[in-house]
Amino acid sequence: SSPSTPIRATLFPGDGIGPEIAESVKQVFRSAEVPIEWEEHFVGDQIDPRTQSFLTWESLESVRRNGVGLKGPMATPIGKGHRSLNLTLRKELNLFANVRPCNSLPGYKTRYDDVNLITIRENTEGEYSGLEHQVVRGVVESLKIITRQASLRVAEYAFHYAKAHGRERVSAIHKANIMQKTDGLFLKCCREVAEKYPDITYEEVVIDNCCMMLVKNPVLFDVLVMPNLYGDIISDLCAGLIGGLGLTPSCNIGEGGIALAEAVHGSAPDIAGKNMANPTALLLSSVAMLRHLELHDKADQIQDAILKTIAEGKYRTADLGGSASTTDFTKAICENLIRRT
Amino acid sequence: SSPSTPIRATLFPGDGIGPEIAESVKQVFRSAEVPIEWEEHFVGDQIDPRTQSFLTWESLESVRRNGVGLKGPMATPIGKGHRSLNLTLRKELNLFANVRPCNSLPGYKTRYDDVNLITIRENTEGEYSGLEHQVVRGVVESLKIITRQASLRVAEYAFHYAKAHGRERVSAIHKANIMQKTDGLFLKCCREVAEKYPDITYEEVVIDNCCMMLVKNPVLFDVLVMPNLYGDIISDLCAGLIGGLGLTPSCNIGEGGIALAEAVHGSAPDIAGKNMANPTALLLSSVAMLRHLELHDKADQIQDAILKTIAEGKYRTADLGGSASTTDFTKAICENLIRRT
Numbered sequence: 001s002s003p004s005t006p007i008r009a010t011l012f013p014g015d016g017i018g019p020e021i022a023e024s025v026k027q028v029f030r031s032a033e034v035p036i037e038w039e040e041h042f043v044g045d046q047i048d049p050r051t052q053s054f055l056t057w058e059s060l061e062s063v064r065r066n067g068v069g070l071k072g073p074m075a076t077p078i079g080k081g082h083r084s085l086n087l088t089l090r091k092e093l094n095l096f097a098n099v100r101p102c103n104s105l106p107g108y109k110t111r112y113d114d115v116n117l118i119t120i121r122e123n124t125e126g127e128y129s130g131l132e133h134q135v136v137r138g139v140v141e142s143l144k145i146i147t148r149q150a151s152l153r154v155a156e157y158a159f160h161y162a163k164a165h166g167r168e169r170v171s172a173i174h175k176a177n178i179m180q181k182t183d184g185l186f187l188k189c190c191r192e193v194a195e196k197y198p199d200i201t202y203e204e205v206v207i208d209n210c211c212m213m214l215v216k217n218p219v220l221f222d223v224l225v226m227p228n229l230y231g232d233i234i235s236d237l238c239a240g241l242i243g244g245l246g247l248t249p250s251c252n253i254g255e256g257g258i259a260l261a262e263a264v265h266g267s268a269p270d271i272a273g274k275n276m277a278n279p280t281a282l283l284l285s286s287v288a289m290l291r292h293l294e295l296h297d298k299a300d301q302i303q304d305a306i307l308k309t310i311a312e313g314k315y316r317t318a319d320l321g322g323s324a325s326t327t328d329f330t331k332a333i334c335e336n337l338i339r340r341t
Numbered sequence: 342s343s344p345s346t347p348i349r350a351t352l353f354p355g356d357g358i359g360p361e362i363a364e365s366v367k368q369v370f371r372s373a374e375v376p377i378e379w380e381e382h383f384v385g386d387q388i389d390p391r392t393q394s395f396l397t398w399e400s401l402e403s404v405r406r407n408g409v410g411l412k413g414p415m416a417t418p419i420g421k422g423h424r425s426l427n428l429t430l431r432k433e434l435n436l437f438a439n440v441r442p443c444n445s446l447p448g449y450k451t452r453y454d455d456v457n458l459i460t461i462r463e464n465t466e467g468e469y470s471g472l473e474h475q476v477v478r479g480v481v482e483s484l485k486i487i488t489r490q491a492s493l494r495v496a497e498y499a500f501h502y503a504k505a506h507g508r509e510r511v512s513a514i515h516k517a518n519i520m521q522k523t524d525g526l527f528l529k530c531c532r533e534v535a536e537k538y539p540d541i542t543y544e545e546v547v548i549d550n551c552c553m554m555l556v557k558n559p560v561l562f563d564v565l566v567m568p569n570l571y572g573d574i575i576s577d578l579c580a581g582l583i584g585g586l587g588l589t590p591s592c593n594i595g596e597g598g599i600a601l602a603e604a605v606h607g608s609a610p611d612i613a614g615k616n617m618a619n620p621t622a623l624l625l626s627s628v629a630m631l632r633h634l635e636l637h638d639k640a641d642q643i644q645d646a647i648l649k650t651i652a653e654g655k656y657r658t659a660d661l662g663g664s665a666s667t668t669d670f671t672k673a674i675c676e677n678l679i680r681r682t
């Protein structure tokens with residue numbers, strides 16, 4: 001599309017603090033004159049029988065049509081008979097890889113400096129199969145499913161990503177010393193793909209050892225690829241290294257180039273509507289969406305303004321120890337955007 | 342047994358650096374005049390058909406008879422037809438709980454201060470069932486088994502431990518939002534036991550969130566109890582917080598009061614026989630064994646000497662950035678033992 005034709009993207013503001021942080025993204029995009037036209041879809045209050053969840057079929061169609069979207073937090077309503085909204089999205093849109101870059105934010109100090117790694121998580125199977133049953137009273141089992149197809153697909157994505165981003169190493173994380181067949185198949189697929197990328201160093205790291213190494217010395221890692229549950233665990237651990245889920249972007253990749261960027265933190269109902277939420281994770285996720293669209297100039301511009309605002313430290317939200325409101329922080333980012341131009 | 346009758350305890354020096362670090366324990370016990378008589382068993386070079394492993398039936402009988410033991414690292418020989426020695430031990434001796442205290446070592450600086458927590462891991466089932474199969478070509482599954490019996494048993498142990506050690510809080514770690522039946526049963530059992538301990542605060546923490554909290558602020562935790570794989574992962578993460586597996590003790594608890602303390606680090610064949618290995622993890626594990634025997638005076642005395650030697654910093658092994666040999670470090674501990682008396 002030419003710069004004058006706006007690109008349509010789906011926006012799920014989500015609930016809780018979702019609408020406030022989504023408003024922050026919209027404002028920053030307006031300031032940066034990003035050629036995106038948002039197609040907003042709210043989480044409804046009725047279960048759509050086609051999705052078995054509060055997420056409507058129309059909203060899923062919107063992502064399918066547009067190919068890109070941005071998602072705020074959605075609390076899964078408590079009760080039976082419908083699935084987690086996050087899982088519904090992953091399943092219905094076949095979002096097979098969850099990509100989470102994790103970088104130390106200049107000027108926001110944690111115990112770790114120079115963290116610069118990416119976790120790539122298989123997002124459709126493994127321990128998330130949903131297959132569980134009671135064998136006899138007091139004995140339950142759940143199935144972990146690993147397929148060659150999904151393992152190859154996420155491994156391909158990881159190596160492709162590493163190469164495209166000039167990364168040097170891919171580490172496959174596993175527990176194949178115990179789960180020889182399931183994690184063994186995952187590793188076999190990673191090895192097959194690795195052979196096609198002789199310039200990228202490939203290694204295999206057992207998950208327990210990986211966690212120990214991550215807390216001791218995270219700079220040892222570059223790109224990490226792994227089955228679903230390990231990705232869930234390790235991506236949160238890595239987020240913790242740089243300050244938490246409020247600061248880390250995430251992007252889900254589906255077949256046919258679909259990308260749904262999302263803030264993976266909760267909907268924080270306790271501070272919802274109070275103009276206190278930190279929009280950083282959703283803003284950085286929107287940057288990931290722009291990169292997926294190859295709008296790198298806009299992506300760089302917005303990312304720089306976010307990082308600059310955090311580094312300056314004058315406007316920080318409560319979760320980072322400051323007292324700025326969501327709108328103050330957003331305004332400061334917009335000013336840093338303009339100053340740069 | 343009266344102080345004059347020595348208590349018999351089984352010792353598995355293990356392989357690689359095992360014999361050297363076991364020698365260090367023996368020497369420290371001699372200096373401290375601990376009334377223990379070791380019954381040593383080596384890992385053989387023949388598979389015992391009764392254990393399907395290099396661990397002989399006689400060596401297992403020794404632990405059963407003595408009720409206590411200490412184990413160095415055992416590398417699982419590569420090849421088919423026999424099981425991991427660690428898993429054989431857990432299974433044959435029904436070692437249902439793995440207890441790992443994790444404390445910051447005074448004088449050995451890491452990114453974290455004041456870590457003081459205990460992980461208690463279910464050690465017999467869950468993802469370690471060994472039940473896996475190929476459904477069709479390219480599709481494999483593994484079974485995670487959770488039973489009411491094993492979950493209650495480890496939960497009972499955790500609360501009993503918390504109470505006996507004056508701890509205030511037990512956190513059950515789970516992923517019951519995804520594995521509702523298996524991890525759900527685990528939580529249900531923990532809740533049942535928690536009701537019997539009204540003075541201990543009980544909470545439930547999702548594993549991904551737990552890992553994030555641990556790297557951000559580990560002092561939030563006290564006693565953690567969890568299914569097998571989560572325990573494997575989280576105990577290594579926690580070890581990383583205070584410096585690694587070379588510094589953390591571990592003790593396996595079985596039915597009928599059996600206790601097998603062990604160093605959980607590897608056998609480090611690259612430095613074996615070079616008098617370079619750090620015996621700290623095995624020494625601290627031997628202290629755990631003494632506490633199990635209620636030999637608290639000897640335990641305190643040895644623990645103080647180990648911590649003092651590390652804090653003084655004059656004799657440190659290579660893994661801690663020093664250049665002391667295993668025997669130098671051991672001698673320094675023995676001297677600190679005597680100086681104290």
Ligand SMILES: CC(C)[C@H](C(=O)O)[C@@H](O)C(=O)O
Pocket residue numbers: 084086087232264518519549
């Ligand atoms: C909310 C939960 C179902 C989800 C998951 O386990 O995948 C979350 O932890 C995540 O990482 O997106």
Ligand SMILES: CC(C)[C@H](C(=O)O)[C@@H](O)C(=O)O
Pocket residue numbers: 177178208425427428573605
């Ligand atoms: C060696 C391996 C089988 C073992 C495990 O996974 O339990 C180890 O990591 C441990 O924690 O004792």
